[in-house]
Amino acid sequence: MKLQDTLSNQEKELETTPKVRIYLCGVTVYDESHIGHARTIIVFDVLRKYLESKNIEVNFIQNFTDVDDKIINRAKLENVSAEQISTKYIEHYFSDFDGLNVKRATNYPKATEHIQDILDFIQKLIEKEIAYVSKNGVYFSVSKFPEYGKLSKKHIDELQSGARIEVDEAKKDPLDFAVWKFSDIEPTWDSPWGKGRPGWHIECSAMSIKYLGGNFDIHGGGRDLIFPHHENEIAQSESFTENQFAKIWMHVGMVTISGEKMSKSLGNIKSIKYVLENWGPNIIRLFCLSGHYSKPIDYSEELLKENLIKWRQVETAYYELVHAIGANSSENVPEMAQKSSKDFDDALEDDFNTHLALSAFFTLVKETNRLAAENHLGEIESKTIMPELQRMLDILGLNIPKVLPEQKQDIDKMIQDRETLRKEKQFSEADKIRDNLNEMNVELIDHKGKTIWMKKEQIKADL
RNA sequence: GGUACUCUGGCAGAACGGUUAUGCGUGGGCCUGCAAAGCCUAUACAAGGGGGUUCGACUCCCUCGGGUACCUCCA
Known part of the structure; x- marks a missing residue:
């Protein structure tokens, strides 16, 4: 390095x-x-x-x-x-x-x-x-x-x-x-x-x-x-x-706010406690790694919001991999995963360029979501991609919110109930279940054949 | 005043002497009962100003200008 x-x-x-x-x-x-x-x-x-x-x-x-x-x-x-x-x-x-x-x-x-x-x-x-x-x-x-x-x-x-x-x-x-x-x-x-x-x-x-x-x-x-x-x-x-x-x-490099260094006298300090409460650890980590370490980065709620959007894509990809309900792909998925992985390492080896490393990471996320959208994310693909994705998540120190097994059962039950209601065209009742899940930070993704769920990190900040 | 860093498209932000960076945003579309999420597609005159080197510069050199940090404690 x-x-x-x-x-x-x-x-x-x-x-x-x-x-x-x-x-x-x-x-x-x-x-x-x-x-x-x-x-x-x-x-x-x-x-x-x-x-x-x-x-x-x-x-x-x-x-x-x-x-x-x-x-x-x-x-x-x-x-x-x-x-x-x-x-x-x-x-x-x-x-x-x-x-x-x-x-x-x-x-x-x-x-x-x-x-x-x-x-x-x-x-x-x-x-x-x-x-x-x-x-x-x-x-x-x-x-x-x-x-x-x-x-x-x-x-x-x-x-x-x-x-x-x-x-x-x-x-x-x-x-x-x-x-x-x-x-x-x-x-x-x-x-x-x-x-x-x-x-x-x-x-x-x-x-x-x-x-x-x-x-x-x-x-x-x-x-x-x-x-x-x-x-x-x-x-x-x-x-x-x-x-x-x-x-x-x-x-x-320094973290600045509106181009100025944070300081007591300017009263522009953002405590970790504050940002953690409002944005959670993952988004803050993404933000801190979004530029080259030697350069200053400017703190703003807009940038944190941008990182939140990116984080949602990561969560989606992760849960698509967990459920992996698609047919198998004809694409060379192992090659794609390995390339992202190598780009990731290469970026870090070259003066620890975390921004470029994140680009490689997001490429893998994006490809995963594309395969899922095209209904080509099957078990084989998932087994190929997941370890690489997890490896990068671990290095970056990012944690996907997980759910407990018993919660999982509840979620599956609720999804089943909703499915029944939808078939009976009782949409307002079905939407109620969806809203309830949303309040638990569980989001439903309706794929063609099957509905899957993802657990989202809770964000307090006003968006 | 000195020293260092820095100036890239609406925003964020890389690489590289000649190839689309990428992401966000924005427009359109796909999917959906409707959404959400996701995906596809389109979109940018990009390079602080002015010179120079070069067949060719965002990338090298000079110069002018802006910004930030440090010169006291600071991650």
Whole structure:
């Protein structure tokens, strides 16, 4: 698989043996997660599921930043401890992302549980004279890392000229950043240099190296993390290991609303809770995968609606396959299915182009529905197509709503009753049954010979 | 101001130096008791402006312009 690497600005081949090691910068747990977080995490979820579908072992680490000024401020505001805040939002995180059908990472390390690793890391930087102790904390000395700026393509001199006049004269250089902040405000930990808490960037360096070793395969996150977060991580980590940090830097574009980034100040944040309630996981996933991961996508209800229509086609195809009541086809169905499947993989192999992969997926959906409409979707066709369709559904993390066996019996009974009424031309009674089923999100499809049903995902949003 | 990304048909969105992208939408049709769903078919002058390279450019180069992000915390 080729992936665009932010650092070299080139496509690089992902090495998949013996396994793939991925570190994804997760969220700071001080508030609800939003659709922007969802996008980044869904992109990596699909990447991971795809690799695993190829029997590649993936060690997927995603951190929680659970010590941070924003958490502390929030705690103060709500008059609770910082830990209560972070615990609460970690719980919310999992309920959101389980709801989005995101597979749990191999591990979710937290900064607060790795203080000793962080202290060891800092100690070594001090010993190497790359970090220094000052009045307010321990700082990383940017001038000791000549390649500083290589990820974000910034020039140090320009940064300095543009930098604001630093209030903190304890720093030797305005660009230097804290790896340890002295503080008496809880949470704090003792350190050889003074009581305090870790700086933001150090946790990711310490934890990624701890869990994945130096020189792991993919380091990812949102584009907005390139500077300063990832730039600083590189500086710390490569100073520490004297080796290349991550092989590929993969950055996911922002989700915008009316062309603008979501932000608190603009008040245009769409929480995952909100979109999940209104649209459900499948449509959100389709939306998040609808563009190339590196580019921004613009959130709008219209686009979600478009994805809903596409999703209905998927549901239809799936249930046509389940029932497969047609005669056999004279077409080369296996070839068609294999082509879609191959196009799907090819698209993902080429810089993880999910949009093209979705095109291939929808081609299979469309062909299935065409065969059904032409009454040529029989059992043989179904057995050929279903595994391919299911494979793609699994990789994309899409779930067809299923019904329980006992519900199924009820549905079949209702369809039979309706059939009888229709034969007796009691159409208004027959339509009542259809309406009742509709309320259960069960839609009937009247084919020439036989009526089949499909279970539809419930959508709350106004259409 | 600096850096990066970006500008494709009503909307979304790819690929590619020369071939219909695709989807949604829209028009028409098939199916149906009527619907719904699905299918078929038609529909687009597409390429921010201007130059250049080329037999040929949306695709390469230059230039001008627009947008977004980052340069402080941010997925």
